[in-house]
Amino acid sequence: MKKILFISMLLSFSIISACSDKEEKPNVANKPQEEQESNVANKPQEEHQSHENQESSKTNKGNTEASLTQADVLKNIKNQLKTDLSITLPKGLPIIEGTFLSAITKAEANQVEILFFESKKYLPINDEKLKNSQSATVIARLVVKQYQNAKEANEQISFVNFSQNGGQEVDLGYKIKGYQDAGAGSLWTGWNEGRWAIATHTRTDNPEAGMKLAKQAVQFLETHMLPIPKQNGFARLDVYESGNSIVWQNEKLVYTLDSIKEPLKALEIATAFYH
Structure with missing residues (x-):
């Protein structure tokens, strides 16, 4: 009688354990699925973030161009000349508010020439678009020439x-x-x-x-x-x-x-x- 009771208890315990394992198993299997769903949900967010970073980079570039002072531009102009002549450039030029200063430069052994422009959009020094009258307007021309002597x-x-x-x-x-x-x-x-x-x-x-x-x-x-x-x-x-x-x-x-x-x-x- 004791033997039959022991076997019955053992069978009952095994059935309960099996049911418990069956209930817990789906939770284990669902974990990778949850991660996958999370990754899918985050993908558009990551793409959006990447797009924002690109836009931010473009904006920063535009802000950098807009923040260039005339002193910065004039310094760049002097560097572009690559001349041994010791010349002086103006501290600034009178341009319309909201426009940009630029120039076309030309340097020879004893002479430099700078054609100053103002433009509605930022144009780098010696940019081809400066030659288009619709893109930029001439402000002034400066020619500095060195002679043999002061006389x-x-x-x-x-x-x-x-x-x-x-x-x-x-x-x-x-x-x-x-x-x-x-x-x-x-x-x-x-x-x-x-x-x-x-x-x-x-x-x-x-x-x-x-x-x-x-x-x-x-x-x-x-x-x-x-x-x-x-x-x-x-x-x-x-x-x-x-x-x-x-x-x-x-x-x-x-x-x-x-x-x-x-x-x-x-x-x-x-x-x-x-x-």
């Missing part, structure tokens, strides 16, 4: 002492005397400031415009300094916004600024060379 360089400057050159004396304000001279349909108003000779040009049928521009230039130079020439400098300012040029000497080097439409802007760019 030869000085001969390139059309310096005039207007007080000794004659002409009708006029008052330009700020105790500056100007001298007017007319001929061949042109009227010139010239004056001297230090080692600089400055003259405005108009036509004889529009004399007031020449005086007005001369007075504006004198007023501007009361608060702005032109670069100190060694030995002389000459500025030609045109009422009709053609032929504006500013030239000055620095020992054997001669700086020429031209391709500037507005005469007062030409003066503004020239004063940016004062360091």
